[in-house]
Amino acid sequence: MGTINGEAPRIPEGCRRCAIREMTVCSAMVSSQLDVLEKFKTCDRILPARSHLYRAGERPGEIYNLLSGWVTLYRILESGKRQVLQIASPGAFLGYQARVDAPMQHGAECISDVAVCVFPRRTFPSLLEQHPSLGRRLLELIADDVVRGQDQLTNVGARFGLERVAYFLLQIHLHQANSRNTPPEQPLDIPLTQEMIGDALGITAVHINRLLRHLRERQLVSLRKGTLRMLNIDGLQRLAEGS
Amino acid sequence: MGTINGEAPRIPEGCRRCAIREMTVCSAMVSSQLDVLEKFKTCDRILPARSHLYRAGERPGEIYNLLSGWVTLYRILESGKRQVLQIASPGAFLGYQARVDAPMQHGAECISDVAVCVFPRRTFPSLLEQHPSLGRRLLELIADDVVRGQDQLTNVGARFGLERVAYFLLQIHLHQANSRNTPPEQPLDIPLTQEMIGDALGITAVHINRLLRHLRERQLVSLRKGTLRMLNIDGLQRLAEGS
DNA sequence: CGGGTGTTTGAATAATGTCAAACCGAGTGG
DNA sequence: CCACTCGGTTTGACATTATTCAAACACCCG
Numbered sequence: 001m002g003t004i005n006g007e008a009p010r011i012p013e014g015c016r017r018c019a020i021r022e023m024t025v026c027s028a029m030v031s032s033q034l035d036v037l038e039k040f041k042t043c044d045r046i047l048p049a050r051s052h053l054y055r056a057g058e059r060p061g062e063i064y065n066l067l068s069g070w071v072t073l074y075r076i077l078e079s080g081k082r083q084v085l086q087i088a089s090p091g092a093f094l095g096y097q098a099r100v101d102a103p104m105q106h107g108a109e110c111i112s113d114v115a116v117c118v119f120p121r122r123t124f125p126s127l128l129e130q131h132p133s134l135g136r137r138l139l140e141l142i143a144d145d146v147v148r149g150q151d152q153l154t155n156v157g158a159r160f161g162l163e164r165v166a167y168f169l170l171q172i173h174l175h176q177a178n179s180r181n182t183p184p185e186q187p188l189d190i191p192l193t194q195e196m197i198g199d200a201l202g203i204t205a206v207h208i209n210r211l212l213r214h215l216r217e218r219q220l221v222s223l224r225k226g227t228l229r230m231l232n233i234d235g236l237q238r239l240a241e242g243s
Numbered sequence: 244m245g246t247i248n249g250e251a252p253r254i255p256e257g258c259r260r261c262a263i264r265e266m267t268v269c270s271a272m273v274s275s276q277l278d279v280l281e282k283f284k285t286c287d288r289i290l291p292a293r294s295h296l297y298r299a300g301e302r303p304g305e306i307y308n309l310l311s312g313w314v315t316l317y318r319i320l321e322s323g324k325r326q327v328l329q330i331a332s333p334g335a336f337l338g339y340q341a342r343v344d345a346p347m348q349h350g351a352e353c354i355s356d357v358a359v360c361v362f363p364r365r366t367f368p369s370l371l372e373q374h375p376s377l378g379r380r381l382l383e384l385i386a387d388d389v390v391r392g393q394d395q396l397t398n399v400g401a402r403f404g405l406e407r408v409a410y411f412l413l414q415i416h417l418h419q420a421n422s423r424n425t426p427p428e429q430p431l432d433i434p435l436t437q438e439m440i441g442d443a444l445g446i447t448a449v450h451i452n453r454l455l456r457h458l459r460e461r462q463l464v465s466l467r468k469g470t471l472r473m474l475n476i477d478g479l480q481r482l483a484e485g486s
Numbered sequence: 487c488g489g490g491t492g493t494t495t496g497a498a499t500a501a502t503g504t505c506a507a508a509c510c511g512a513g514t515g516g
Numbered sequence: 517c518c519a520c521t522c523g524g525t526t527t528g529a530c531a532t533t534a535t536t537c538a539a540a541c542a543c544c545c546g
Contacts, residue, residue, distance in 0.1 A: 075397050079485035083397040098386035105390055132375055135382065142385050143341035147348055149392035154318050154326040156400045157445030161501075193524070202400030204503055209526060225511095242322035404533070436492065450534055452494060468543090 009068050009115035011044040018117075023091030023179060024065050028137035040127055042118040049191070053094060053108035053116065059101055062118050066092040069114030070191060074199065075106050084200035086148070087111075087172060087192070091179060093141055100125060112191045156202050159242070164201050165211045167240040169221050173230055188228045252311045252358035254287040261360070266334030266422060267308050271380035283370055285361040292434070296337060296351035296359070302344060305361050309335040312357030313434060317442065318349050327443035329391070330354075330415060330435070334422060336384055343368060355434045399445050402485070407444050408454045410483035412464050416473055431471045 012018040015034040021027060026037055042062065047053070047069075054060040056075060071088040085106055088094060094108055100121055119127075128135040155167050172192075177184045194212065195205040203211070216222045220236045222229045230236065255261040258277040264270060269280055285305065290296070296314060297303040314331040328349055331337060337351055343364055362370075371378040398410050415435075420427045437455065438448040446454070459465045463479045465472045473479065 075393065075401075077397070077401050077485065079401075081401040081485075083401040085393050085396060096386070098383040106393065128379070129375070132372070132378070135375070135378055136371070139378065139382050139385065140341040142382065142389060143339070146385060146388045146392060149389060149396060150318065150328050150349065153328060153392060153396045153399060154320070156396060157443075158318075158320050158322075158324040158326040195524080200400075205524090206504080206526085207502055210502095213526085242320065242324075438492080447535055448492090449494085449536080453534095456494085 009046045009113045011046070011067065011115050014038065015041075018067070020065065020067060020091040024093045025134055025137050025141060026065070028131070028133040033131075036131065040119065040123075042120050045116050045118055047110050047114045047116065049110055049112050049114075051110050051114075053110065053114075054104050055107040056105060057103050059103050060095060061121050063096055063121050063124055064094040064119070065117040066090050066094055067115040067117055069110060069112040071108050071110050071114060072196060073106050073108050082199045083202070084196055086152070087190075087196075087200065089172075089176065089179070093138075095121070096124075096138070096142070111193075111196070152200075159240070161201075161203055161207060161211050162214060163240050163242055164203070165197065165208065166215060166220065166236050168197065168201055169215075169223070169228065169230075170233070170236050170240055173228060173233075184233055185230060187230075189226060190228055191226045192223060192228070252289045252356045254289070254310065254358050257281065258284075261310070263308065263310060263334040267336045268377055268380050268384060269308070271374070271376040276374075279374065283362065283366075285363050288359050288361055290353050290357045290359065292353055292355050292357075294353050294357075296353065296357075297347050298350040299348060300346050302346050303338060304364050306339055306364050306367055307337040307362070308360040309333050309337055310358040310360055312353060312355040314351050314353050314357060315439060316349050316351050325442045326445070327439055329395070330433075330439075330443065332415075332419065332422070336381075338364070339367075339381070339385070354436075354439070395443075402483070404444075404446055404450060404454050405457060406483050406485055407446070408440065408451065409458060409463065409479050411440065411444055412458075412466070412471060412473075413476070413479050413483055416471060416476075427476055428473060432469060433471055434469045435466060435471070 015021060015026060015037050016031065018026070026034075029037055044067070053064055053071060054062075066088055068090050071092070071094065072084050073086040073088060073094070074082055074084045076082050086092075088108075094116075095104070097104065128138065151171070155164055155171075159167060172190065173184070173188060176182065176188050177186075194208045197203075197212075198205040198208040201208070212221075212223060215236075218235070219231045220239065221231055258264060258269060258280050259274065261269070269277075272280055287310070290312075296307055297305075299318060309331055311333050314335070314337060315327050316329040316331060316337070317325055317327045319325050329335075331351075337359075338347070340347065371381065394414070398407055398414075402410060415433065416427070416431060419425065419431050420429075436448075437451045440446075441448040441451040444451070455464075455466060458479075461478070462474045463482065464474055
């Protein structure tokens with residue numbers, strides 16, 4: 001197997017040791033309540049790169065906590081064009097929709113080997129009712145999703161290609177840097193394809209390639225073979241803000 | 244005063260007669276609980292076009308139900324460019340953020356005369372705690388916001404100008420048609436400026452003008468002097484889906 | 487009448503998409 | 517070990533789409 005994307009998918013031994021506990025809904029439970037989650041939880045699971053958690057139109061019976069690895073959320077238009085909505089990293093809470101039995105509006109594809117913690121979907125609402133703190137936490141998470149979506153929309157709608165790519169990479173990198181507590185210069189292993197970036201930003205893969213070259217030549221960032229290196233964060237930031 | 248945008252801002256006499264009750268958080272309360280809301284509510288208020296409910300960076304002490312009129316939610320970039328995030332219509336719940344005291348990430352500007360129902364912000368979380376059904380309803384609303392945001396992102400990221408405008412107008416019109424129960428051909432009074440459309444779609448106002456001309460010449464939609472007429476809904480839809 | 491805001495149009499330019507071909511490295515089967 | 521395929525990257529030439537700048541126009545309102 002080996003460490004394809006920097007790290008092998010890893011399943012924690014129980015919620016108590018779960019590395020992403022504080023990032024997701026589970027943080028609403030104090031340690032003494034963790035057994036509630038353990039009991040509710042269906043299982044842990046490992047999925048290979050390129051497999052799907054769920055596809056648009058499906059009514060999966062599960063909801064997921066992303067434990068390790070990367071997942072893209074995306075939509076596909078009638079025209080065949082794809083829009084990447086989000087690049088989800090460990091700690092993301094995936095597959096929740098307000099109406100439990102409504103078909104998913106988007107698909108979720110693993111872009112690396114992935115480990116998830118699985119919750120049953122049908123009974124999830126009743127879990128929320130029994131533990132209001134979970135509901136409040138979920139509200140926070142979803143509200144954050146809204147803001148992140150607005151951010152993404154603003155990026156795609158209001159910035160030119162170069163700035164747009166800069167901002168996008170910056171976001172991913174920053175999110176990583178302060179969710180795990182890692183120094184900002186440290187290279188990040190992430191299986192980002194130029195086509196994925198393009199689909200996220202509404203830009204052709206071919207054009208993304210040229211933009212990345214610019215950024216590389218200007219010594220701002222480099223993305224090669226699945227590792228992202230921030231060469232000049234301040235410079236990138238200035239570019240993204242449009243100077 | 245007169246009916247500038249089709250209708251004068253109107254304040255209902257008590258929650259019981261509120262026209263938008265079912266569309267917003269309030270629908271979580273059955274009639275017998277409405278006095279809870281009446282007591283919690285700060286006041287009703289009328290604002291003129293061009294005034295702000297709040298601006299980005301502020302920490303307003305209030306949250307709003309939009310009773311009548313139209314409001315744009317937007318962001319402004321350092322570069323001066325503006326991104327319109329949403330065109331809010333009656334029934335929208337505006338100004339909620341998970342963290343009560345965090346500065347607003349976006350601004351909200353009335354684009355017509357507007358009537359709102361005002362809730363105090365500081366104590367809102369405790370209202371949610373005392374009435375879990377309100378919390379659940381809010382979760383639904385916010386989750387819908389997420390989906391709408393994804394929709395908008397997909398539109399801006401994955402469609403060309405013409406299709407993008409078509410889809411945008413279609414969305415607004417459909418939302419209206421089934422939130423009030425009005426026939427789909429009926430013209431809609433909405434103070435949409437070409438610049439606003441542009442800011443929503445990431446397209447220059449000048450270019451929007453040309454695109455609107457195309458759509459008009461093709462007998463698909465017309466937008467003139469604040470009234471939106473769907474001339475050929477099916478055709479529009481086909482265009483938006485990219486045929 | 488005069489100013490302000492929003493619309494409309496043209497010409498030139500810039501940004502991005504499309505098509506096509508070559509390349510590259512990792513895996514696979516002979 | 518080689519030939520081969522496959523997914524992804526890279527580059528060039530060219531077409532399309534959208535921006536920019538500038539000017540004129542239309543309309544409403546005081």
